[in-house]
Amino acid sequence: MKGREKLGRRVAFSHREYVYATRDCFEIDEVEGYDVTRKRVFYDDVVLVTRHRFVPWAPVILSGLLSLLGGLFAFGLHSEVGSIAGFTLFVLTLGLVTLTVLLATLGGDSVTVQGKRTQARMDFVLRRGRATEVYRRACRLARERQQRLARRQGTIQGKT
């Protein structure tokens, strides 16, 4: 693997985390403002890789509120003027409502890679395929490295 490759990210209220795959480890860049704190989960330290579904409540509520506001404005504009402006806003609102429904029903997938001392977590909203790909890749990278290490040490202890 040349350099490092971005796998995914997680956006929290106060910080963001970017996860990269490198030759030896998963690198997690925690960004708070302009300060970056780097953590690593080495492939030969991985103990658990998980994946679960979640509902991204913040985007759901935000887009829900925006669609509500848009709907009210569209209704007001339509009754006031009855022109193209109201119709355009109505179409935009319809898009926001669709997005809200999609977010609430399909949600997101979260992949975590847990080591002995650190963990990497990535969220994939409306991107289940990518989450599956990253999950499989994380498992493969850890498995390959641990099997190689076990072979080198003469004892196969890995159980995946």
Next chain:
Amino acid sequence: MAPRPGRADFGGPCCPRCRRDLDPDHVLSGSLSCPHCGGAFEATRFDPPAPRVEVRAVEEAGPGGAASCAAHRGNVAAANCSRCGVFMCDLCRIDADAMVLCPACFDRLSAEGALPSARTTFRDYGRMGTTFLLLGLLFSVVGAPFTLGAVYAGVKALGQRQTLGEGSAVRAWVVIGLGVLGTLGSVGFWVMVAGEGAK
């Protein structure tokens, strides 16, 4: 209130939903549900082999090949420190950034920030430069301090790229170029205004 296991104090396998510790003996590969929160998740378990280092004793090596480690007199030295040259056994050697280092030199170089792979905190000058540049463009003719800041951050970002081998050089150059243009534009505007005023 007990501290919640979070990103700062991760201590081994935990539920990805509630982040409470899981009993490693009961974590298996497949579909699981957390015993604490009941949330379902899919898991793949790994049992990483414990690291094992083979060290030869000085007595076993025989009289010909028995330089001993500086820290462990009973162990055969397997390498020299790339920095100070001290003999060290496989217990002591640390491979970092294409160098073989003894623990003391590793600590020293890490503290000095001279080992890119050991650095864990740094500043994202690329993003900082972009922010300064946007502020400079926003403030237009009075934005010279920001555009100068963008040039400074862009240069630092290029240096960081050389040290760490990551970050976008294109972005840094764009920030520097636009920062210089913005500064020249802002300064030129005030020179023209001063010239008009003098007339």
